[in-house]
Amino acid sequence: MTFDNSKIVKALARVIDPRTGQSIIMANMLKDLKSEGNNISFSLEVGGLDAQGKSNVHLSCIQEIHKDYPSAEVNVHMLSGNPPPGAQPDILPQVKNIVAVASGKGGVGKSTVSVNLALALKAQGKKVGIIDADLYGPSIPGMLGLKNERAKVQKVYEKLRIVPLDGYGMPVLSIGFVIDPEQAVVLRGPRLGAIIKQFISDAIWPELDYLIIDLPPGTGDIQLTLVQTVPLTGVVLVTTPQTVAVDDAVKAMNMFLLPNVNVPILGVVENMSWFTPKELPNNKYFIFGDGGGEFLAKKSQSMLLGQVPLVKGIREGGDSGTPVFMDTDSMTHKIFQDIAVKTIKQVGIRNEMLPKTRKVDITT
Numbered sequence: 001m002t003f004d005n006s007k008i009v010k011a012l013a014r015v016i017d018p019r020t021g022q023s024i025i026m027a028n029m030l031k032d033l034k035s036e037g038n039n040i041s042f043s044l045e046v047g048g049l050d051a052q053g054k055s056n057v058h059l060s061c062i063q064e065i066h067k068d069y070p071s072a073e074v075n076v077h078m079l080s081g082n083p084p085p086g087a088q089p090d091i092l093p094q095v096k097n098i099v100a101v102a103s104g105k106g107g108v109g110k111s112t113v114s115v116n117l118a119l120a121l122k123a124q125g126k127k128v129g130i131i132d133a134d135l136y137g138p139s140i141p142g143m144l145g146l147k148n149e150r151a152k153v154q155k156v157y158e159k160l161r162i163v164p165l166d167g168y169g170m171p172v173l174s175i176g177f178v179i180d181p182e183q184a185v186v187l188r189g190p191r192l193g194a195i196i197k198q199f200i201s202d203a204i205w206p207e208l209d210y211l212i213i214d215l216p217p218g219t220g221d222i223q224l225t226l227v228q229t230v231p232l233t234g235v236v237l238v239t240t241p242q243t244v245a246v247d248d249a250v251k252a253m254n255m256f257l258l259p260n261v262n263v264p265i266l267g268v269v270e271n272m273s274w275f276t277p278k279e280l281p282n283n284k285y286f287i288f289g290d291g292g293g294e295f296l297a298k299k300s301q302s303m304l305l306g307q308v309p310l311v312k313g314i315r316e317g318g319d320s321g322t323p324v325f326m327d328t329d330s331m332t333h334k335i336f337q338d339i340a341v342k343t344i345k346q347v348g349i350r351n352e353m354l355p356k357t358r359k360v361d362i363t364t
């Protein structure tokens with residue numbers, strides 16, 4: 001019997017990669033397709049899939065080919081590579097870097113930095129996604145013009161998975177897409193943790209260079225669950241310049257640097273650094289003091305990624321759902337571009353110098 005290889009590829013394109021929800025062809029998993037006599041054989045790169053996922057994909061490949069060639073003998077080789085001894089199973093293997101945006105104090109601009117940094121990374125040609133991990137006060141939907149939108153679910157191999165929404169070309173998930181925006185989230189630690197885990201493990205994330213996680217302020221259950229759920233590449237700390245904000249940011253920093261947490265600090269963004277009135281463009285008023293960002297960068301042995309001034313357009317952009325980065329003529333656009341370039345560099349250095357972060361095993 002002669003097989004039409006393009007027909008086989010078409011059949012395999014109907015098989016879904018459980019990690020990304022994409023076709024296994026789109027996910028580049030197919031290797032070495034051969035057909036001879038009554039045999040069709042090929043390999044699949046399935047590193048990162050768990051046993052159930054591998055078995056689902058395997059069966060599905062055979063089923064789809066049999067729809068066109070019912071009597072073909074199909075041999076699938078699963079190429080999963082050998083994980084090094086002691087390696088943890090891959091969570092989100094399709095995501096290269098997971099970067100959390102954290103602060104000690106509330107209201108210092110984490111969500112603003114998350115959204116504009118994400119867009120700036122995208123403008124650098126990176127594939128970027130966002131998780132809004134602030135379950136008590138989700139601001140990402142509003143900031144990306146996705147208020148009142150609802151996340152859809154998709155069945156992948158009999159399991160319901162959340163599909164992130166699209167915000168300016170980036171996949172985005174927030175509790176705001178699951179509950180009514182005006183409804184209060186009244187949940188205790190374990191439930192909060194379960195939602196964060198669902199956003200990470202039960203959602204369909206495509207291949208990404210950066211997944212930005214916007215955290216709530218402080219060092220609570222959500223931060224703890226996060227470091228227990230995924231190996232974070234690093235943290236971007238956001239602070240305003242004044243001592244009270246920096247003091248709290250040091251506490252957040254210290255949580256990530258705890259020996260058993262051990263998540264590197266990539267750098268510091270100082271927000272609301274100064275105010276420049278339109279009519280006095282050469283004047284800088286340091287309303288909240290100065291030097292806080294630089295101090296925190298030194299203290300965390302990282303770098304100051306940038307200073308963002310107090311600008312009306314930033315608040316307006318956040319409220320209107322059109323982030324200020326979209327205004328390519330604005331000074332803030334350039335500042336975030338610079339922050340993105342420095343972040344990419346810091347991530348590169350981190351990945352070269354340090355081993356992959358391990359997920360934290362805390363039993364208490």
Ligand SMILES: Nc1ncnc2c1ncn2[C@@H]1O[C@H](COP(=O)(O)OP(=O)(O)OP(=O)(O)O)[C@@H](O)[C@H]1O
Nearest residue numbers: 106107108109110111112272309310311314315318
């Ligand atoms: N540099 C800035 N200039 C003007 N307004 C800003 C600036 N940075 C943030 N804001 C505004 O300040 C408010 C708080 O910012 P944001 O929500 O980003 O802070 P947050 O740290 O995420 O807060 P929370 O701790 O509540 O999550 C928002 O209305 C935002 O638009």
Ligand SMILES: [Mg+2]
Nearest residue numbers: 110111134139
């Ligand atoms: Mg926020």
